[in-house]
Amino acid sequence: MFENKETTNLSAFGEFGLIEHLTKNIKIRRSSTLKGVGDDAAVLDLTKGKTVVSTDLLCEGVHFDMTFTPLKHLGYKSIVVNLSDIYAMNATPSQVTVSMAISSRFTVEAVEEIYQGMLLACDQYNVDLVGGDTTSSMAGLMISVTAIGIANEKDIAYRNGAEENDIICVSGDLGAAYMGLQVLEREKAVFKENPQAQPDLSGNDYILERQLKPEARKDVIDMLAELKIKPSAMIDVSDGLASDLIHICKQSDVGCQIYEERIPLDHNTVDAAEKFNLNPTTAALNGGEDYELLFTIKPEDYEKIKGHVELHPIGHIADKGAGYRMVAKGDAVVELTAQGWNAFGNEQPKEEE
Amino acid sequence: MFENKETTNLSAFGEFGLIEHLTKNIKIRRSSTLKGVGDDAAVLDLTKGKTVVSTDLLCEGVHFDMTFTPLKHLGYKSIVVNLSDIYAMNATPSQVTVSMAISSRFTVEAVEEIYQGMLLACDQYNVDLVGGDTTSSMAGLMISVTAIGIANEKDIAYRNGAEENDIICVSGDLGAAYMGLQVLEREKAVFKENPQAQPDLSGNDYILERQLKPEARKDVIDMLAELKIKPSAMIDVSDGLASDLIHICKQSDVGCQIYEERIPLDHNTVDAAEKFNLNPTTAALNGGEDYELLFTIKPEDYEKIKGHVELHPIGHIADKGAGYRMVAKGDAVVELTAQGWNAFGNEQPKEEE
Structure with a gap:
């Protein structure tokens, strides 16, 4: 029956x-x-x-x-x-x-x-x-x-406690949720053209899950407690690394310098970005919805996380005058901008060169 | 300029x-x-x-x-x-x-x-x-x-503490916000017919204010503290007296009997109801949005609020078997029903006879 x-x-x-x-x-x-x-x-x-x-x-x-x-x-x-x-x-x-x-x-x-x-x-x-x-x-x-x-x-870790020379760290990897969204948008467009088409989501499990069913990093809080590290500042990455790092800097009244090659990316994110002809760093900087934790720690705590598989140092807090900078892979220094995500303007993240 | x-x-x-x-x-x-x-x-x-x-x-x-x-x-x-x-x-x-x-x-x-x-x-x-x-x-x-x-x-006053013989009280007056809404709806309909028409809101200040800018009864909480009364159960009247009283009764596993003539009505509410050919008791029972406090007190506390200008005894808690009853003005006994307000069905409060 x-x-x-x-x-x-x-x-x-x-x-x-x-x-x-x-x-x-x-x-x-x-x-x-x-x-x-x-x-x-x-x-x-x-x-x-x-x-x-x-x-x-x-x-x-x-x-x-x-x-x-x-x-x-x-x-x-x-x-x-x-x-x-x-x-x-x-x-x-x-x-x-x-x-x-x-x-x-x-x-x-x-x-x-x-x-x-x-x-x-x-x-x-x-x-x-x-x-x-x-x-x-x-x-x-x-x-x-x-x-x-x-x-x-x-x-309690506020956004405003970062000080010069603090190490900037991020958990997990970035940009995956944004790439997952690109796949979903593409298949939606295909479906609109041809409602008979079956969506092609194969091989994209990781980035789709990051978009559709993200997790909050309870485990990172536990790790930090275990390592006896209290972050000097912390925020979750909901708007993209650039935007959320600038939030910390503005509220702490400091500048920052991060290194593109240090930004953690999953290979699935890199693969997908390649297929979409996007720079994966852009997905990390401006994509958002990663729900990873972005935090700063005292230089003396650096040894505790060195080589940690989940906690990645990506740069350091600088003097306010230094602005918000990223040293790109070719050693060029680029200014980070808070593209984030404008719910009112419907802007898409833009490529940053 | x-x-x-x-x-x-x-x-x-x-x-x-x-x-x-x-x-x-x-x-x-x-x-x-x-x-x-x-x-x-x-x-x-x-x-x-x-x-x-x-x-x-x-x-x-x-x-x-x-x-x-x-x-x-x-x-x-x-x-x-x-x-x-x-x-x-x-x-x-x-x-x-x-x-x-x-x-x-x-x-x-x-x-x-x-x-x-x-x-x-x-x-x-x-x-x-x-x-x-x-x-x-x-x-x-x-x-x-x-x-x-x-x-x-x-x-803390929960909804589930009312016991048989407790006195049911309500603060202020009921039904005004609902009548205010009727005036606004009428003027909206007039305006739709004739966009040149000026809305006629005169003489309705009280009921319009009750609809558009209600107040929460902080003063009643203060009064109760001053009178050293802890309500055995309490709820605010957001869905209408009938519906909210039934909430108290259901959660307290009791019945109730209230008296129509005891339900506090402002004369502006009565006047407006008359003009709209509505029963003001219906507005009180099923109109809602009054944000008055509906509460029960122990019989021994009755003397403390007797004759109080803001706190009105309207009936008593009865055995569960008695159901939810109102003694109408002509002494007929009517069953109260939780019409309240159904955000999904868009039902309007109905006349109860």
Whole structure:
């Protein structure tokens, strides 16, 4: 027998019913969560340290494209990008609240998929989903997440603590998420031309996963603690290395010098960039969405990370007057600019020569 | 000379520039705010009690209509409705984070207006705006606010603490915001028919203000503290008296009986209802957006609020088997139903006979 997969219209539930339906299976993991979903507000015990709070908004057509974004991945990513901000403070996330605006073209099953992805991320990172609001939108899907975390005051890494001669480090590798997006955009264009075509995503698993289902670098925070390193400044790479490094420099009132050959790139990123006739360094500098951690450490901590497989020194903090510089592979010095990503101007990252 | 009021396109700023521009004048009032806007996350000291967290989403075309909603009021209201949830826990709000998705038809000046309204509310209620995200949307304006507050654990009023014979009370008056909305909708319809027509809002100041610029009942929390009353259960009236009372009853596993003649109505609400040929009780039961506090108290506390000008006993908690009942003015007993407000079904409150 065929299974008849039924779909349910959102209006069948109504607002209360839907929220109840979505939240009924939520488990509470943290002893700091005294009361989760279901009252006017959640109740938390955040007395064991300082609290960090961050909020992010993901909008359809701006931050994600429903044509190629699996809903469960989208839910997962919406939590992860917020947790990434908490880790970027050198803190441990403990709770999230979630608001969703959904156009009526979505079914209850679609919303469930998103929620499943969110709860999977909560499970993976050991955080509690403690509150939320779900409503309809005029057009498109919008997900707003607020993440709460906790840290000892002395451990918190702000953006403004970098000092001259500090070593600039980045975790993992950069530019992959941007190249993953290029592949998805290409296949979307092919599909538009010929709806019979099967998308060709083969061999791109790594960069696609980096785009569609990124992870936050909890492990890097643990590594730093183990190495007894407190970053003098830290940020997560959401807008691209150039833009996020400039954030640190501006807030710390310093300049910087990084070395192109030190920027960590995965070979899949390099391969894909080659196929697209793009410079992989550009993808790293301006692509964004890597959710790696970019941080500075004291020169005396350098020995602790030297040769570390996940933590890569890429340059150093300089005097403010030095500006924001990259020594390119041919030894030419280029100025870094905060292209980042302009949600209002829809600018694409540009090649930098 | 005419003043040339210039408008600025959102893309002129870009995402970082806009956020910087909007947040540069934010003042920090609370000693619990260690770091506000400007890093990956805000840093708070919430060690002095238990923390309460609530989140709400307001969407254009669903929760507000740009045709008749002044932007500054909208910003004000978006904060107030969240603070109302914090007060409904018998807690004191201390911080908010704000996310906005804005379609490109908005100018920088328009977004500034919204922000001004938000900051005015923060000023009024002594809370800090500590974080936010501003981005573009495919269509429409969307505002997501997360509010954080603090309370002593023993003071927190949940929805689930109501017991048989507790007195059901409500602050202020009900139904006004809904009647204000009817006036605005009427004038919008008139304007659509004849764009030369001037809107006739005269004599409706009170109900219009209740709709467009509601206040959260901080004063009621203070009154209760002064009267040494801890509500056994509390909720804010956002969906209508019937719906919110049923929330308390369901979560407390009890029934209720209220008396129609005890439901507080302002004379402006009654007058407007009459003109619209609506039953003002219906506006109170199912209109919503009153942001009054609905709470239950122990019978022994009744003497403390008897005759209070702002706190009105409207009935009592009954055995679960009694259901949710209202004794109507003619002594008929009617069943209360949670019409509330279905953001997905676009149902209008219905007359209840």
